[in-house]
Amino acid sequence: MSEFTALIERQKANVLANKTKPVSDRIKLLKQLKSVLKKEEEKLITALFRDLNKSEFDAYTTEIGIVYTEIDFFIKHLRSWSKRKKVKAPLSHTGTRSYIYKEAYGSVLIISPWNYPIQLAIAPLIGAIAAGNSVILKPSELTDATSIALAKMFSENFEEEQIFVVQGGPEVSKTLLAEDFDYIFFTGSERVGKLVMEAAAKNLTPVTLELGGKSPCIVDDTADLKVAAKRIAWGKYTNAGQTCVAPDYIYIDKKIKKEFLEELKRTVFELYGEEPIDNDRYTKIVSEKHFDRLINFLSNGFTVLGGKTNREELVIEPTVLTDISWDDHVMAEEIFGPILPILEYEQLAEVIGEVNKRPSPLALYIFSESDEVSKQIISSISFGGGCINDVIYHLSSPFLPFGGVGSSGMGSYHGKASFDTFSHSKSIMKQTTKFDIALRYGTTKNSLKKIKL
Ligand code: NAD
Numbered sequence: 001m002s003e004f005t006a007l008i009e010r011q012k013a014n015v016l017a018n019k020t021k022p023v024s025d026r027i028k029l030l031k032q033l034k035s036v037l038k039k040e041e042e043k044l045i046t047a048l049f050r051d052l053n054k055s056e057f058d059a060y061t062t063e064i065g066i067v068y069t070e071i072d073f074f075i076k077h078l079r080s081w082s083k084r085k086k087v088k089a090p091l092s093h094t095g096t097r098s099y100i101y102k103e104a105y106g107s108v109l110i111i112s113p114w115n116y117p118i119q120l121a122i123a124p125l126i127g128a129i130a131a132g133n134s135v136i137l138k139p140s141e142l143t144d145a146t147s148i149a150l151a152k153m154f155s156e157n158f159e160e161e162q163i164f165v166v167q168g169g170p171e172v173s174k175t176l177l178a179e180d181f182d183y184i185f186f187t188g189s190e191r192v193g194k195l196v197m198e199a200a201a202k203n204l205t206p207v208t209l210e211l212g213g214k215s216p217c218i219v220d221d222t223a224d225l226k227v228a229a230k231r232i233a234w235g236k237y238t239n240a241g242q243t244c245v246a247p248d249y250i251y252i253d254k255k256i257k258k259e260f261l262e263e264l265k266r267t268v269f270e271l272y273g274e275e276p277i278d279n280d281r282y283t284k285i286v287s288e289k290h291f292d293r294l295i296n297f298l299s300n301g302f303t304v305l306g307g308k309t310n311r312e313e314l315v316i317e318p319t320v321l322t323d324i325s326w327d328d329h330v331m332a333e334e335i336f337g338p339i340l341p342i343l344e345y346e347q348l349a350e351v352i353g354e355v356n357k358r359p360s361p362l363a364l365y366i367f368s369e370s371d372e373v374s375k376q377i378i379s380s381i382s383f384g385g386g387c388i389n390d391v392i393y394h395l396s397s398p399f400l401p402f403g404g405v406g407s408s409g410m411g412s413y414h415g416k417a418s419f420d421t422f423s424h425s426k427s428i429m430k431q432t433t434k435f436d437i438a439l440r441y442g443t444t445k446n447s448l449k450k451i452k453l
Contacts, residue, residue: 011107011134021132051143055281063118073398095432102423104132106182114140115242127418141169208411215363217247223367229263235391237318240283241338245363284314294337297330360406
């Protein structure tokens with residue numbers, strides 16, 4: 001029993017009493033969520049600025065805009081997704097009709113991280129409420145201005161039996177995890193993901209784990225280097241590299257490295273100016289702890305771009321490191337910051353071999369004009385998802401399920417995948433009473449008496 005037990009019971013009772021289930025009510029709730037977000041937009045953008053120095057452009061394009069698109073997509077498709085689906089039956093089931101019903105789980109716990117504190121809290125919440133569940137949301141303590149704004153927004157506009165925000169850090173999170181939820185959706189680190197799964201096992205609660213890892217970006221000698229440099233720089237340095245699907249490192253064909261580096265430098269200057277450290281629209285590092293962890297990597301290899309830091313402002317310039325090998329500590333863990341190490345290769349087989357020695361990445365990117373190369377990489381490396389000739393963009397399509405594999409996570413969401421994640425599929429077969437097939441009964445003439453045991 002904790003201070004949350006009674007509320008969770010009330011949330012479950014509401015779901016069971018069908019209060020959250022009629023599709024028209026769920027659509028109404030999604031519309032209400034969008035209009036409340038619109039009303040609170042300015043406050044949310046200010047909170048993101050306070051927590052992470054996020055520019056208004058980034059706040060809109062990487063957080064709030066993505067959430068609006070997801071809500072609109074759900075409003076458009078929810079009726080059709082929620083309908084009972086008729087499916088075929090085999091010959092042995094002649095006379096039957098088979099259906100799949102979508103059913104809400106009940107009370108869902110969503111635990112979200114700090115790097116996109118609005119998008120990563122609200123996007124799963126959309127799927128959960130659209131499927132008819134109630135939600136307890138626990139955002140990150142590291143971005144507290146945004147957590148406070150979200151808590152206020154939900155408490156002022158929604159019933160707590162429907163959506164409730166709990167603020168706090170690991171201790172609060174642990175208290176919540178000890179409760180008997182019907183579903184747990186976690187986004188964060190692999191370390192905490194394991195704790196979440198352990199806690200969920202006690203109640204056999206199903207989980208989705210959206211975790212991280214080192215996402216490679218492979219550039220081969222057929223790639224359009226100008227385009228590659230621009231897209232990689234954008235994907236790596238947006239949010240100061242604090243993006244779960246940011247290209248963690250580049251693996252580049254040795255022949256084109258020099259030319260690519262020139263393009264990359266040009267692009268970074270174009271995007272952030274000659275002195276990015278002074279750019280007031282550049283996202284900061286979330287905490288001193290993360291800042292100190294990141295600057296340790298700057299002693300690795302050779303800094304060919306950036307490298308300046310400001311501990312007071314928690315800023316690290318967009319940085320590129322060359323002469324890096326797998327033995328450097330920048331290659332030992334997910335970087336999650338604006339530092340881009342570059343590895344070189346001569347044969348693609350080396351890349352496939354090295355990446356496959358390590359945990360399955362959340363994302364993988366290929367820059368190449370060769371379909372053969374892309375096919376070979378996709379078929380020989382296991383990873384969550386990714387892009388050919390782009391980075392990150394796959395995440396923002398509601399038509400593509402988003403999630404990891406192995407240590408980068410389990411389960412997926414966005415669009416229909418979210419609806420399916422937060423719904424139990426209940427299979428129902430309706431049998432005819434007009435006739436009966438005798439064969440199935442062991443006591444009839446045609447029984448299995450001839451079978452010797
Ligand atoms: P984190 O695991 O430290 O924290 C995530 C959430 O878990 C927070 O709400 C935090 O309060 C809570 N938490 C922390 N310690 C806990 C504990 N001991 N018990 C229970 N709950 C606890 O992760 P983070 O630092 O906020 O986020 C960074 C990580 O998240 C990176 O590894 C990144 O790749 C990953 N990530 C993944 C995705 C994705 O969609 N797959 C998105 C963003 C971030």
